[in-house]
Amino acid sequence: MANVKFFSGEQIPLEMHKVRIVQKLNLPPVEERLKCIAEAGNNTFLLKNKDVYMDMLTDSGVNAMSDRQQAAMLVADDSYAGSATFTKLENKVGEIFGTKYFLPAHQGRACENIIAMTFVKEGNVIPMNFHFTTPKAHITRLGARVEELLVDEGLKVTSDCLFKGNMDLNKLEKFIVENREKIPFIRMEAGTNLIGGQPFELSNARGVSAIAKKYGIMTVLDASLWQDNLYFIKQREAACKDMSLREITLELAKCFDIIYFSGRKLGFARGGGIATNSKELCEKMKELVPLFEGFLTYGGMSVREMEAMVVGLDETMDEDVISQGPQFIKYMTDEFLKAGVPVVTPAGGLGCHLDATRFIPQVPQTQYPAGSLACAAYIAGGIRGMERGTISEEREPDGSERMAAVELLRLAVPRRVYTLSQIKYVIDRIIWLYENRNLVGGLKFVEEPKVLRFFFGRLEPIGDWQQKLAEKFRADFGDSL
Numbered sequence: 348m349a350n351v352k353f354f355s356g357e358q359i360p361l362e363m364h365k366v367r368i369v370q371k372l373n374l375p376p377v378e379e380r381l382k383c384i385a386e387a388g389n390n391t392f393l394l395k396n397k398d399v400y401m402d403m404l405t406d407s408g409v410n411a412m413s414d415r416q417q418a419a420m421l422v423a424d425d426s427y428a429g430s431a432t433f434t435k436l437e438n439k440v441g442e443i444f445g446t447k448y449f450l451p452a453h454q455g456r457a458c459e460n461i462i463a464m465t466f467v468k469e470g471n472v473i474p475m476n477f478h479f480t481t482p483k484a485h486i487t488r489l490g491a492r493v494e495e496l497l498v499d500e501g502l503k504v505t506s507d508c509l510f511k512g513n514m515d516l517n518k519l520e521k522f523i524v525e526n527r528e529k530i531p532f533i534r535m536e537a538g539t540n541l542i543g544g545q546p547f548e549l550s551n552a553r554g555v556s557a558i559a560k561k562y563g564i565m566t567v568l569d570a571s572l573w574q575d576n577l578y579f580i581k582q583r584e585a586a587c588k589d590m591s592l593r594e595i596t597l598e599l600a601k602c603f604d605i606i607y608f609s610g611r612k613l614g615f616a617r618g619g620g621i622a623t624n625s626k627e628l629c630e631k632m633k634e635l636v637p638l639f640e641g642f643l644t645y646g647g648m649s650v651r652e653m654e655a656m657v658v659g660l661d662e663t664m665d666e667d668v669i670s671q672g673p674q675f676i677k678y679m680t681d682e683f684l685k686a687g688v689p690v691v692t693p694a695g696g697l698g699c700h701l702d703a704t705r706f707i708p709q710v711p712q713t714q715y716p717a718g719s720l721a722c723a724a725y726i727a728g729g730i731r732g733m734e735r736g737t738i739s740e741e742r743e744p745d746g747s748e749r750m751a752a753v754e755l756l757r758l759a760v761p762r763r764v765y766t767l768s769q770i771k772y773v774i775d776r777i778i779w780l781y782e783n784r785n786l787v788g789g790l791k792f793v794e795e796p797k798v799l800r801f802f803f804g805r806l807e808p809i810g811d812w813q814q815k816l817a818e819k820f821r822a823d824f825g826d827s828l
């Protein structure tokens with residue numbers, strides 16, 4: 348977003364786009380919201396969108412497309428093989444990341460499946476700055492495990508550290524020395540999702556790459572959230588201040604043997620893909636694409652989405668475009684801090700993250716504070732956030748609960764979607780909730796799937812705290828929605 352000062356002195360992010368297509372929203376009254384969350388098994392993934400006012404579940408596949416993207420979708424070439432649309436996408440990914448080869452896949456986790464099936468064997472261990480649910484699930488499914496080697500500061504919910512997503516290079520080298528034979532690759536995640544969309548530095552990626560080269564280990568970048576990470580590097584990493592976004596991206600890409608991304612996040616469309624400069628690596632992964640995804644020139648993606656992604660990747664190289672999300676998130680974070688609401692600092696990308704541990708300290712981790720807070724935010728304002736805490740973990744092999752390192756409620760900010768008044772509404776309702784935090788209680792599972800339980804697990808509140816919260820809302824807000 349452009350640097351525009353308000354005469355009034357107010358500091359608010361100014362949109363460098365205008366809205367040309369709108370979708371009607373619905374805000375059910377609080378009594379309805381109470382029923383809806385119960386019907387959804389107290390899992391915000393299971394809410395029906397018609398019952399949600401602010402859908403802040405994710406930034407995945409819900410970012411607004413530009414007019415140029417929509418126009419590009421009309422000229423897609425849908426031939427099964429040899430589609431011109433594929434060539435465009437392959438060339439655009441090559442231009443952005445400086446890579447020669449591109450394998451299409453239907454979304455990010457499909458890339459993770461291909462990479463894991465090609466390179467991961469039972470007993471392996473994959474060092475990474477921090478895990479994300481889907482790559483971890485693919486790695487553990489194959490009998491391997493992940494090792495998180497994030498800098499210590501990364502797990503501190505409040506911090507001044509501007510690059511909480513950095514890998515701890517000393518820990519990485521030590522770990523490699525002790526486990527060299529078990530490591531098929533090192534994974535770095537841009538815009539580290541589960542710790543609050545926190546970035547790593549270009550210099551850190553270079554450090555990881557140097558260590559990997561020293562020990563002859565392959566490096567893999569998850570670039571799904573690269574656009575936020577890129578913005579933060581440009582803003583915060585002094586050595587990159589005078590580099591263009593394209594230069595930073597090309598320099599970053601040099602640090603990795605394989606780059607994959609969820610096109611539901613990077614490129615403002617839906618899909619995904621794997622890029623590399625190595626013919627050998629490409630050949631190894633290639634045959635899984637037609638087996639699981641689709642032919643090599645679409646990989647399960649709609650050609651229209653591929654056209655949109657080509658344009659979206661170019662738009663990602665525009666600071667006005669990629670600053671919108673982080674600046675809205677910073678605005679939310681700053682307003683919450685003013686009101687004393689515990690949030691992850693510094694503000695990251697992807698969304699604003701409430702710290703459930705400090706928000707509702709009365710709820711023990713065994714009763715899923717981040718999940719409880721997600722239900723409470725829905726009751727308070729029709730706001731659908733996402734639990735990023737213990738419910739998002741999987742149990743240990745012995746069935747005991749693996750407690751998450753942090754209990755966060757993520758309020759994702761889909762890019763170019765919401766207006767500032769809607770963001771202000773969310774801030775208002777969350778501050779109200781914070782004032783009434785003593786009313787919030789815990790949850791327990793009633794249906795608990797073994798894999799990725801956060802998607803379809805069902806829970807119920809412990810006690811009648813949800814009714815009390817809804818009653819308090821009605822008492823405070825009168826007949827307002």
Ligand code: F0G
Pocket residue numbers: 404405406407454455456457479481482536540569571572609610611618619
């Ligand atoms: N890597 C990262 C860092 C992600 O955030 C995601 C998805 C994936 C990989 C998987 O990509 O969804 O296209 O299969 N994150 C979504 C989210 C689900 O809501 O944070 P996908």
